[in-house]
Amino acid sequence: MKKIISVAIMLALTAGLLVGCGTTTGTSGKSKVTIGIGQFAEHGSLDNCKNGFLEGLKQEGYVEGENLEVKFENAQADGAIAGQIANNFVANKVDLICAIATPMAQSAFGAAKNTDIPVIFTAVTDPVLAELAKADGTPNGNVTGTSDKLPVERQLEMIRAILPEAKTIGIMYSTSEVNSVSAIEEYKAAAPAYGFEIVESGISTTADIPLAADNLLEKVDCINNLTDNTVVSSLPLILDKAAEKNIPVFGSEVEQVKIGCLATVGLDYYDLGIQTGKMAAQVLKGEKKASEINFEVIEEASFYGNTKVAENLGITLPEDLVKGAKEMFQTISE
Missing domain, CATH: 3.40.50.2300 (Response regulator)
Structure with a gap:
């Protein structure tokens, strides 16, 4: 009887080990x-x-x-x-x-x-x-x-290379998102070294975005989009309004370039x-x-551009940026 019990215990232990293997x-x-x-x-x-x-x-x-x-x-x-x-x-x-x-x-x-x-x-x-x-x-x-964290100085350097005559960059952001507040301050501190003035527009909800976009587009040479979640969720609307005025919009990551931003030095999420x-x-x-x-x-930030958007805006992207791009897009995705 003891022998039977011992065998049963050994079998149970073996089964347990087998279940544990590879898990x-x-x-x-x-x-x-x-x-x-x-x-x-x-x-x-x-x-x-x-x-x-x-x-x-x-x-x-x-x-x-x-x-x-x-x-x-x-x-x-x-x-x-x-x-x-x-x-x-x-x-x-x-x-x-x-x-x-x-x-x-x-x-x-x-x-x-x-x-x-x-x-x-x-x-x-x-x-x-x-x-x-x-x-x-x-x-x-x-x-x-x-x-x-956004590569702010590399982004400003890229915008200057693409738009050598530009003076003002508009940035829309949600005042309730601390990540956006932090990014705005960093852009404002770095912009003068590249000859830019940052024109900011704070919003509270997505309902504020249409009017804020209209007002901002009257004051700036281009728009730079952050990773602000509230603003990004309405990015197609902003892109449509900017396109009507032939004003370029720069993104902060690759997906924004796919859907209609001109370019970015951004992250791969x-x-x-x-x-x-x-x-x-x-x-x-x-x-x-x-x-x-x-x-x-994350350390790596790469250049992404959209040649279709550049063509629509009548802008030629600098050859050195295009050659060093991680990816270039020829269409605008929905």
Whole structure:
């Protein structure tokens, strides 16, 4: 009888080992983890962040539908909804929250602050100003992630090369987004060195954008678009109004150039997402806590141009920029 019991125990242990082989386990020893992905707004760059994030997790062994369950919610650029999404993730006791864009990251951090749920953010321009990190880059709690800090001086240098006679750059931004407030100040400080004046236009909601765009286009030689989530969600409207006045609009990342901005020296948000996914995997594997990982800034920024937009505006893009481009587009996507 003892022999039969011993054999049964050995078989059970062997089965347990076999189940464990090849399976990535989370910090709690789970064979399957659940994450909540909260995205603040619906537009191309943030969509790329989400897709890149899942790819980064996949590269580290976390595959959706196998050992990873994903709960995804979009706040549609509404701060109140972002808060509700974050609270629901916490109530459902997910293993980790991925927060895409600054308002979503702030909501997730606030909701999870008194829990054990780590928050990994991405597409946050200034984590320090957003109070997600300290001035030395260390986390302000169980939170870390990646910054999409804009290459401001390289962008201004590019605009000067394309528009040698331009004097004024218009920038529209949401006054409630700290990432945009930070970027505006950086542009205003750097612009004089390139012979530019920044004309800013603050808006509160998407309903403010049509009138703000009309007013701004009367005062500037071109518009430079930030990664402001509220403004980006209405970028097609801004592009249409600018095209009517033959005023170029510069983007801050590749997706904006695809849909009609003239050019950018910007980031690849898919790569940013991959970088973030790999950070999240460290936390899920228990290799490090989020509170032990400083936020990271993606280093690579490349030139992207749209020759169709340039043709419509009667602008010739400088040959050296075109030759060094990571990608050039010949059409305007919907």
